[in-house]
Amino acid sequence: MKAAYISRYGNIDDVKLDEQSKPLITENDVLVKIHAASINPLDLRVLEGEFKVIQPVKFPFILGNDFAGTVVQVGANVKQFKAGDEVYAKTDQNGAFAEYTVVHQSSLALKPQNISMELAASLPLVSLTAWQALVEIAKVQAGQKVLIHAGSGGVGSIAIQLAKYLGATVATTTSTKNMDWVKDLGADIVIDYKNTDFEEQLKEYDVVFDTQGGKTLEKSLSVLKRGGCIVSISGPPDQAFAESLNTNWLLKKIIPLLSWSIRHKAKKREIKYSFMFMKPNGQQLAQISQLVEAGTIKPVIDTTYEFSRVKEALKYVNTGRSKGKVVLNMLP
Structure with a gap:
C-alpha cells in the first residue's frame, strides 16, 4: 500500500511517499480503507522527534493521527462494526497517511452521517x-x-x-x-x-x-x-x-x-x-458525532490536498497560518 512515512527523525524533507506493508488485524482490531486524513501540528512534532525520549517510534513509521474511511475487515471479537461501515478515529497503533490503517475497536466510531469523509477526518484529534x-x-x-x-x-x-x-x-x-x-x-x-x-x-x-x-x-x-x-x-x-x-x-x-x-x-x-495528552476514545467520538449531526459542532477545513502532495501540505501546516484543519484526500 502507498504510505507517507519516515525512516528517521528529521524534517519534512525526510518524509517518504512509497510502498509499505498492509497492516494486519488481531481479534479486537478493525482494518479501514482510508478515504481522508487530516494533518495536525502533532504530526510535525513527532516527525522532528520531540517525543522520542518518552514515546519513541519504531521505524519505518507511518505518519498521521486522524482518518475517516470504510471498514474492510474486523477481528473475531469485534461486534459493533462490520465491513462497509463508514467510520473515523484518532489512530492508536498504525499511521493515517496510508491507504489502509488498523485501529482497536475501542478507538473507533461511526462517522457523522451528515458530513463528508474529508470533514469527518478533520475532527478526531x-x-x-x-x-x-x-x-x-x-x-x-x-x-x-x-x-x-x-x-x-x-x-x-x-x-x-x-x-x-x-x-x-x-x-x-x-x-x-x-x-x-x-x-x-x-x-x-x-x-x-x-x-x-x-x-x-x-x-x-x-x-x-x-x-x-x-x-x-x-x-x-x-x-x-x-x-x-x-x-x-x-x-x-x-x-x-x-x-x-x-x-x-x-x-x-x-x-x-x-x-x-x-x-x-x-x-x-x-x-x-x-x-493533557489526548487519548483515542471511540465512545467520546460517538458523542461528538451526535453533536455534529445536530449541527452543534461544525468541522472547519482550511485546505484539502491530494495525498501525492503530502509534503506540501505538511509545509503549509508548519507555517501556522491555517484556519481550521488541513486535509489529505487519500483516494486515487
Whole structure:
C-alpha cells in the first residue's frame, strides 16, 4: 500500500511517499480503507522527534493521527462494526497517511452521517482534545467563563463550539484577520493578541484552555479566579502524565519536575494546573458525532490536498497560518 512515512527523525524533507506493508488485524482490531486524513501540528512534532525520549517510534513509521474511511475487515471479537461501515478515529497503533490503517475497536466510531469523509477526518484529534480538556478535566459548567487560546486553530475552533454547547461564556485569542470568523464560531469576547494583552482585559475566569505554552501559559494564571483551573496541551507535563507512560521509573520521576515552576505558581493562586495528552476514545467520538449531526459542532477545513502532495501540505501546516484543519484526500 502507498504510505507517507519516515525512516528517521528529521524534517519534512525526510518524509517518504512509497510502498509499505498492509497492516494486519488481531481479534479486537478493525482494518479501514482510508478515504481522508487530516494533518495536525502533532504530526510535525513527532516527525522532528520531540517525543522520542518518552514515546519513541519504531521505524519505518507511518505518519498521521486522524482518518475517516470504510471498514474492510474486523477481528473475531469485534461486534459493533462490520465491513462497509463508514467510520473515523484518532489512530492508536498504525499511521493515517496510508491507504489502509488498523485501529482497536475501542478507538473507533461511526462517522457523522451528515458530513463528508474529508470533514469527518478533520475532527478526531481536535474534537477529542477539546472534549477531554473541557468536559473530562475542567468539567465546564453552564454559566462559567472560559478562555480558549488560538481560537482560529484546529483545536481552538472546535473548543469554542464545544464550550458554547456546555453553556459557557467564551473568550478567545486570535489575529486581527480572524476576529469576525471566531465570533461566528460562537466566541463572546475576542482578543487580538497582536495588539492587546489578554491578561489585562480578562479577569475572574473559571477555566483557561492553553494551546500555546510558554509565556502565554504563565500570563494565563492572572486571568483565573481562585479555585479555577488551567488545562494545557503545550505546557510542561505533570505527574499524572508521567504515570500514564510506559517508561522507566527514573523518567517518571524526572518528567514532573519540568512543570514544577508553573505548578508552584498556580498553587500560590489556588489554581489547578493540568497537562493533557489526548487519548483515542471511540465512545467520546460517538458523542461528538451526535453533536455534529445536530449541527452543534461544525468541522472547519482550511485546505484539502491530494495525498501525492503530502509534503506540501505538511509545509503549509508548519507555517501556522491555517484556519481550521488541513486535509489529505487519500483516494486515487
